[in-house]
Amino acid sequence: MRYSALSLLTQALRGHKGWTPVWRDPAPKAEYDVVIIGGGGHGLATAHYLASRHGITKIAVLEKGYLGSGNVGRNTTIIRSNYLLPGNTPFYELSMKLWEGLEQDLNYNAMVSQRGVLNLYHSDAQRDAFARRGNAMRLAGVDAELLDREQVRAMAPFFDYDNARFPIQGGLLQKRGGTARHDAVAWGYARAADSRGVDLIQNCEVTGFTMVDGRAVGVETSRGPIRAKKIAMAVAGNSSRVAAMAGMRLPIESHVLQAFVSEGLKPMIDGVVTFGAGHFYVSQSDKGGLVFGGDIDGYNSYAQRGNLPVIEDVMESAMALWPGLGRVRMLRHWGGIMDMSMDGSPIIDRAPVEGLYLNAGWCYGGFKATPASGFCFAHLIATGEPHPVAAAYRLDRFASGRLIDEKGVGAQPNLH
Ligand SMILES: Cc1cc2nc3c(=O)[nH]c(=O)nc-3n(C[C@H](O)[C@H](O)[C@H](O)COP(=O)(O)OP(=O)(O)OC[C@H]3O[C@@H](n4cnc5c(N)ncnc54)[C@H](O)[C@@H]3O)c2cc1C
16 A cells, blocks of 8 residues: 555545555465564665565565564664764765655655754864864765854753853754654565565564574574575674574674653754763654663663663763753653674674674664665675675674774773
């Protein structure tokens, strides 16, 4: 069923009784051309681009819970392409371009909203670093503007500009950045993939791999064995667990990241703002709640909930930037499992095990990457060659030393 103003009107006149399910609920078949493990944003996007761009439709997406139950439905929805390093900038800019055409491509309202992402700076050194990043972005054809203090004040008058420790000096703005409705992204990709014949199989946990002569030829699941010519892993926070089933040890640690939503308020900030002197970022949802987050919990965990010390840390940073928040009530918070790679950048590559493909290491920036990740992973699976803009995301860079360390902090997940 195609969604349009006409279909909405027709359904309205018929009492909305004619809407069909957004995707089917098929039983798993014995064999597929491609099995994708993980029904998050990246797995679903990969299925969509394999089917729509490469004509491969004998695909199953196996999800241990329900579609969108992982990080794709838990993140703070920020999309941007304000990266510095050559390995990253073209990839994230491809993602931004795919976001800009996503709703037409999927025929689904993902609420992509380019309201701007503003990174605040609080010292001369930070301004210089942001100017350098902005210049690198502009050289790569990405929009960036360096704002001074008064320009920022005009956008957000209620921040604490004269905070004695962290005075706001200005900000780096990417106007094309913004937010997208996270679970609608999962549903949109799922619906588009399903409409091309992809089987989306929920409540189907992969529990092992079927190996023949060192090659992965299928998966063991909670709903029986499934054979596949190619097997693609896109399990985000569970990457190290699933890779271990195939005998691989990845340069990835799993940590929890929490998100927070306040009570509904009148419109206060247009876009996304990040505090440059602590880990805190905030935007406002269409329902009026302030959506914000900060640092990862600093211990390894596979639990989808976080702990009190980080809540306190996030609230302290919030108060340092925006003292008025002290009067706002926090309504909800939750956690997701981050696949923190050792240089803070992702992996889109063939795995050392023949027949297995790897998409992992998204840290806490993988939502914005969803379209390009699916696009480039589909290219790799279909052609056997890395897509040019994702060619740097190789697994062997951790052995060769060709790291893509955007923040320059080395193998310290808590600092990425
Ligand atoms: C609180 C929070 C805030 C964030 N904010 C942002 C942000 O603002 N911007 C941004 O760009 N990124 C953000 N992120 C990061 C982003 O959400 C993730 O990097 C991205 O969603 C990961 O890719 P995914 O959507 O495919 O993951 P997921 O949705 O986690 O998909 C992986 C799926 O694999 C499934 N799975 C795992 N093991 C198995 C198995 N054995 N068998 C079958 N299925 C399995 C899981 O159930 C899960 O559904 C945030 C994350 C969190 C938690």
